[in-house]
Amino acid sequence: GKEGYPHFMLKEIHEQPRALRETWAGLDMDYVSKLGKAIAEARRVFITASGTSYHAGLILDYLLVSLAGLDAHAFNSSEYRKYIKLVKEGDILIAISQSGETIDTLMATRVFRERGAKVLAVSNVVDSTIPRESDYQLYTNAGPEIGVAATKTFTTQLMILTALAANAALHSGGMGKEAYSLVLNELEQAPDLVNTTIINVEARVRHIAGKLAVKTNAYYLSRGIGLPIAMEGALKMKEVAYVHAEAYPAGESKHGPIALVNQEFPVVFTVTDDDYLDPLEGNVMEMTARGAYTIGILPSRHYAKLGKVFTEVIQTPDASPYLLTIIQSIPLQLLAYHTAVLRGYDPDKPRNLAKTVTVE
Numbered sequence: 001g002k003e004g005y006p007h008f009m010l011k012e013i014h015e016q017p018r019a020l021r022e023t024w025a026g027l028d029m030d031y032v033s034k035l036g037k038a039i040a041e042a043r044r045v046f047i048t049a050s051g052t053s054y055h056a057g058l059i060l061d062y063l064l065v066s067l068a069g070l071d072a073h074a075f076n077s078s079e080y081r082k083y084i085k086l087v088k089e090g091d092i093l094i095a096i097s098q099s100g101e102t103i104d105t106l107m108a109t110r111v112f113r114e115r116g117a118k119v120l121a122v123s124n125v126v127d128s129t130i131p132r133e134s135d136y137q138l139y140t141n142a143g144p145e146i147g148v149a150a151t152k153t154f155t156t157q158l159m160i161l162t163a164l165a166a167n168a169a170l171h172s173g174g175m176g177k178e179a180y181s182l183v184l185n186e187l188e189q190a191p192d193l194v195n196t197t198i199i200n201v202e203a204r205v206r207h208i209a210g211k212l213a214v215k216t217n218a219y220y221l222s223r224g225i226g227l228p229i230a231m232e233g234a235l236k237m238k239e240v241a242y243v244h245a246e247a248y249p250a251g252e253s254k255h256g257p258i259a260l261v262n263q264e265f266p267v268v269f270t271v272t273d274d275d276y277l278d279p280l281e282g283n284v285m286e287m288t289a290r291g292a293y294t295i296g297i298l299p300s301r302h303y304a305k306l307g308k309v310f311t312e313v314i315q316t317p318d319a320s321p322y323l324l325t326i327i328q329s330i331p332l333q334l335l336a337y338h339t340a341v342l343r344g345y346d347p348d349k350p351r352n353l354a355k356t357v358t359v360e
């Protein structure tokens, strides 16, 4: 049941501290280390998934390339045919699927295995089809997700994939022992920080949802590791609130998308990567100059510098970018949820969508 919540989506958003705690408890670190080594030694690493799971895959891609220095490439599983000639023995495919049943991801898994790649499945459903057809399995322990919109399965995927990437980086030499321990310690704190985030952002998010509820478009912009989180925020907004939302690298906004921005156009920024603060601030100013309604999701340590440049700020607890991906997902989920409810839609049953897509 919904345990007193009006919708499964809200219940599942609030369940994330528990889902993260149980995912962490269920992780066999020796096994994750073994997989990290296999990834570091692979000829090439492919990552495949659809929808929300693809956004988790993009985070893994970002970390394997930039942290571990590996030749990794993420793609939408429906586009697997492009890579057929490239796949060889010695390659690894990481197939991410909450349900373990998504047909496109299953097809990619089969084709890659036939061509000699090893497949690691990351799923929330033990013994579902994709894990059964794979060489290695890692499971999130989020519990069943009833809402069509993926929420707790996404943040638990991020937890597992970040731990995996840190292990790969340790084996590749991209990361030292000390830095590795810091990442792992932070991940362990995810349940508590997510709990704090849910409590802290609720009122602010409701207020902003009230503004978004009467809009037809929104942009979600970021730089660096925050980009897949912005993409996921835009997907949530589209699928449950039916507000047309698009995500771009903030630097790309000047190359076309900004043409659409006028008075009160909503632009959500996720501020995640410390490296990109100055150019990101520039992008916010460009939007402000056109009268945009800008919303900044930022960790408290950046409040002094960036707190005043946005129309609205959603402050989250401080953490490194590895954990901020998880933390910043929370206000974005809640923003989509509350906007949907204010617009009179049932977020548990988005039109035209099925929980599991079994047709190509």
Ligand code: M6R
Residues within 6 Å of the ligand: 050, 051, 052, 053, 054, 096, 097, 098, 099, 100, 101, 102, 105, 148, 149, 150, 151, 239, 355, 356, 357
């Ligand atoms: O079960 P999967 O993770 O393979 O599902 C993939 C997508 O269909 C899924 O993530 C979808 O995008 C979400 N339900 C959207 O919230």
